[in-house]
């Protein structure tokens with residue numbers, strides 16, 4: 230076990246708010262394992278599930294299973310998540326958020342908060358999930374697609390790019406990169422990376438990130454700020470700075486479930502007080518005159534993208550009713566009807582890596598469905614399905630092909646009645662269409 234850095238220890242022991250000795254002891258115990266279920270997919274029952282009190286459909290587990298070996302994990306039926314982070318759910322239900330909100334999750338990879346926000350939104354409004362690091366943005370895209378909702382955009386941008394999109398979001402979540410003191414329990418190796426200089430560096434980077442996106446938040450819109458660290462520089466002091474320098478008011482979340490922060494600013498998941506790792510969350514409401522988006526119709530300049538009207542040929546594969554279907558060259562994708570103009574407006578300013586619902590291609594041979602289509606909750610349930618046992622399902626998720634009887638054509642592969650992906654059946658064998666980059670690489674006996 231790695232010991233705590235001396236300077237960290239003395240800071241914590243001198244901080245009466247943290248009750249240092251008790252916190253340090255708690256950080257040396259095992260961290261809890263928990264999952265949050267996907268309300269849009271098959272219900273999952275795992276060993277020893279007990280409710281997390283501050284989040285819908287969230288459960289502690291008595292043991293940490295090998296998630297990679299569970300096909301339903303790959304199908305997006307649940308997301309393993311730190312329980313402190315799940316407090317975001319409780320906060321969202323406390324706020325006065327419009328019915329069809331436009332939401333930005335600015336530091337979103339790997340997608341824990343974004344999938345939680347997606348469940349909360351229940352396909353209402355629009356969720357833009359952004360991650361600045363390219364490789365992490367791909368993991369974010371995978372988790373968003375597997376969650377199955379159809380009101381998402383995934384972007385790979387620096388926070389300052391959002392400054393160009395004025396007064397657009399009703400809610401911005403900034404789950405900021407931080408010094409990670411709250412990870413000292415789950416991953417003791419991270420203790421060796423802590424330094425006072427890094428805390429200060431993180432604190433100023435966090436201010437910059439919030440300042441960069443502030444212009445894109447509507448007046449009276451909410452900014453939810455969170456970290457997984459305990460020190461005041463990255464938490465309460467930053468929240469105070471945001472309110473004073475950028476113009477916001479702190480919104481108190483009335484609850485006894487998670488302790489209040491210093492000076493009652495924000496709430497903490499402190500492992501010495503509640504069964505979490507380490508988490509801090511605060512809500513700020515932007516002050517200012519009510520701003521409305523330019524009401525004149527936004528002109529779609531992109532002539533390469535056209536409306537696709539012959540949707541009847543798609544109906545065998547997908548419920549297109551909530552979507553406007555577009556064609557780019559031979560590629561078809563669906564965008565939520567109410568938000569198509571906003572989609573195009575964002576596209577002019579951002580590097581979009583996932584845009585609505587991937588539907589397929591129109592080729593000379595006819596319609597070819599996209600390999601990502603089976604993950605959408607809009608997939609047509611009447612498509613031919615082939616149920617696999619666990620061993621076969623894992624083989625499928627590894628990208629293997631094996632002998633299987635069935636009708637020729639596109640079929641959905643299922644396990645426990647949950648769709649895992651497509652195959653193209655050729656009679657007594659099949660082409661495995663599970664996305665290559667998502668395949669299980671672990672050796673399975």
Ligand code: SAM
Nearest residue numbers: 336337338339340341342361362404405406438
């Ligand atoms: N919200 C995520 C979730 O719940 O799964 C976890 C986000 S993690 C705490 C912080 C994220 O910020 C990381 O994905 C990291 O790559 C990203 N990040 C790092 N430096 C950044 C910067 N300068 N601006 C914006 N994001 C940054």
